[in-house]
Amino acid sequence: MRPAPRTWVLAGLLLLLAAVPPLAAWLDQPFYLDLLRRVMIFAIAATSLNLILGYGGMVSFGHAAYLGIGAYAVGVLGFYGIHDGWLQWSVAIGASALVALAIGAVSVRTSGIYFIMITLAFTQMLYYLGISIEEYGGDDGMRLASRSQFSGLIDLADPAAFYYVVLAILALFLYLTRRLVDSRFGRALQAARSNEARARAIGFSPYPYRLAAFVISGAMCGLAGALLVNHTLYLTPEFMNWTRSGELMFMVILGGIGTTAGPLLGAAALLLLEDLLQGWSLLPKAVTEHWQLYLGVILVLVVLHAKRGLAGLIPGKNE
């Protein structure tokens, strides 16, 4: 079976991304390495959200919480002198999964706007909690004394090496998501999204599938948080703010929900567009000073006219 055009585009993108470090070195533009690495980290977070939002139909406004938990896992362990990357990242994934389980157990019973609101509520609670804990900086945040160490295997302080680690994780998660979605588990999840009554009539309860997807998604996002704090070398409770959740949602929706390539396209589009509108010297001052106005218009236009998001503009597997 020949892969669809969309799969080619995704593969092409990943190859393009892989080519960036040598390209950036050749052109002496190391900044773009950092920029695209940030794009990929958010793409990983968006991919995790796409699993429950795009395929599961669960609009979680609280996803930024896991970015925060993953980041704080690394930060807090580092605060106590533990820099071992294996341990830090495992705790990041594990803690996020646990919190997702706790939040999910309560939230997944609700649906629609109520699900949105309750996930939002939990994130806000974590955010206010983060602000009030003074040992870890409160909202001044925490500096990361050193990047996660991987016992000499990989040095994250090397920008290119770190870049490839992120790219590898992104590719891995994209592949995992695809496999998960195509499996029986994934099909059950999608069936529950499109017609819950029918799913129940057939004889399975959507609840355990949704909860499982929620936990997996949270764990993936926790890893993205660990990567993010390694990237910025700094973390604040801002990572968990609801507006951050909103940004993640936009990346998923902008890119095209329920598609594999969507999250990457969405993250790239939103972050690069933001950077472009603000800093591109060819744009008139009126645009760069009030760039949020133009971003707002672009967002509205995309929603109104590009129904399936950016990925929807490229024919996919079943079209």
Next chain:
Amino acid sequence: MLRTVYACILAAAMAIAAPASAQQKVKIGFITTLSGPAGAIGADMKNSVELALDHLNRKVGGLETEIIYGDDQFKPDVGVQVADEMMKRDKVNFVSGIIWSNVMLAVAPRVTGAGTFMIGTNAGPHELAGEMCNELFFTTSWQNDQTPEAMGKYMTDAGLNDVYIMAPNYAAGKDMLTGFKRTFKGRIVDEVYTRMGQTDYQAEISQLRAKHPKAVMVFYPGGMGIQFMKQYSEAGLRGQFPLYSVFTLDELSIPAVKHAALGQYETRIWSPDLKNPANEKYVGDYKKKYGGKLPSFYGAQSYDGIMLIDSAIRAVKGNLADKKGMIAAMSKANFNSVRGKFTYGHNHFPIENFYLLRAVAGPSAGADPVMEIQKTVFTNYKDTYGSACKMK
């Protein structure tokens, strides 16, 4: 398809942004908040930077100058990205600005770690005055705690007891009240922390009134301050309990509260009515250039930031590679600051005067109140964290 378009745009942008061959030009990056509710502060700082450049004929230290503005959107990670962009893509010689402590704590180590000068013009977190001090970091503002410490000293000297203190419940809020309590020796009736971004203070105002304090001291920056001051006034408390504050009432918020601000006290290192030639020129030209508006202390500090850089470049005769020379020059604070003469501590934080300001009626009927200096609270005041700084 769209991704290809973006890739093309990216390649084009990279090509356009590639630096010209090295020449005698100085590039200064200025990071502030230009969007969102705090954008007004950023606009004031940017206006002041532009005015400084005008006064220097667009030649800082005698060199052709390119100024690049960045918007941190009040987010530390965006601030870091903007700083990275300035250093790696635009290859700036100086990064300056930054309003917020949490952004500064993320950006400053990044900038100094890359061997570039960081000239802060507002945020003064204690870490950077203490254990995280760095020879490439200078600030033209203050250390966060000093302003409330000055207020604490004044209120102790004025014999005020039974003071009710309030702040929002976040790091800066707690720091402000801690700083106040360090120097205030009187009795504190209650210490209240409110929610970040809270709009309605009726509940707190009722509690306050029930406690009958002699004075109220608050820290409420931005929109929170405007809301609190309006509601405090509306509740009729201005006549009952005098209001003292830090970083709450300034030239940016006065137009929004107008006469509700009359009689309020603040402590600060600068005021538009400070009498020295540099300040008179700054305030006068600012009013002329920006439609009669008065600058705020954010702007004054930013203006000084550019002047500091100017003095350093002049001292090394334009040789931007001589960083040690520029550090030595900056440490002397040998320029005409709008706050008057001051010196630098070994941690590169200013040792300067702190004044008590009061909002009094404006020059004509119907004009906004203006802040006027009442007295000097501290002369050549040093911050409390310098001992933790290991620099010479």
Next chain:
Amino acid sequence: MNLILIAEQTLNGLQLGVTLFLIAAGLTLVFGIMNLVNLAHGALYMVGAYLGTFFFQQTGSWPLAVALALAGSMLVGVVTEVVALRTLYERDHLDQVLATFGLILFFNELVAMLWGRAAIFSTIPEYLSGHVQIAGGLSYPLYRLVIIGIGLAVALLLWWVVARTRLGMLIRAGASNRPMVAALGVNIRLLYTVVFGFGAALAGLAGLLVGPVYSVQPGMGELILIQVFVVIVIGGIGSIRGAFAGALIVGMVDTLGRAFLKPTLATVLSPTAADAAGPALASMLIYLLMAVVLAFRPAGLFRAVR
């Protein structure tokens, strides 16, 4: 704890609740009737505040300013609906969230371009400032009582319109079966536009009323947006009764929590622990409340209008 203080705080809670209701009513109406998640509701509230301030400055007459600002908000709402929101009714909530968020960015910047980024000066007329003596030595700001009065009047008006008028009947019918109502010859498009305009006017009314006591600046909508969403979720989306109940509950809980949580905690915990825990808990209180309500009643307290 003295009785007057408790009475005063109760009145404060009522006032906050009514304010939240004014803002929430329009949002729940639009969501309940038209199934539209409108994040830009906060932007319409902001527009109302700016228009109210502007017209009062220009005309010097508060009643005139209120009328003009209401009309202006309704106009902005209608134009937005026709230009940007019409196609969204058929779409799912995700698209609506994204599009209306885009509108928030747009309106914030628009207002910043017209009036600058700094907060503008907004005030109430002389005859409304000042205090009223309520029984027991309690002196309360007159303007706050005016807000409570107007809020209660709006609640009654809404109930009457929806339950007792022909328009209300059409709205309810359109909500439960849109194609049928259209087939019966009712101009559904016009109906929806009218309802949205009405919702926008409500948001604008809330904005112009609280503008003078809050800060009128770009982005002021986002500050209250979350609280308002919490209100309608607790109350039950689409239910005006629910919005009223939810708003009062949230207003009370939040006010009493901020006032009395720390002293109450201080009786069981050490003062320093209470000092730290009190404010943190008070910030989270309304979210905890929402989580608890949803745990027992996943669709909120009241059922929707239909």
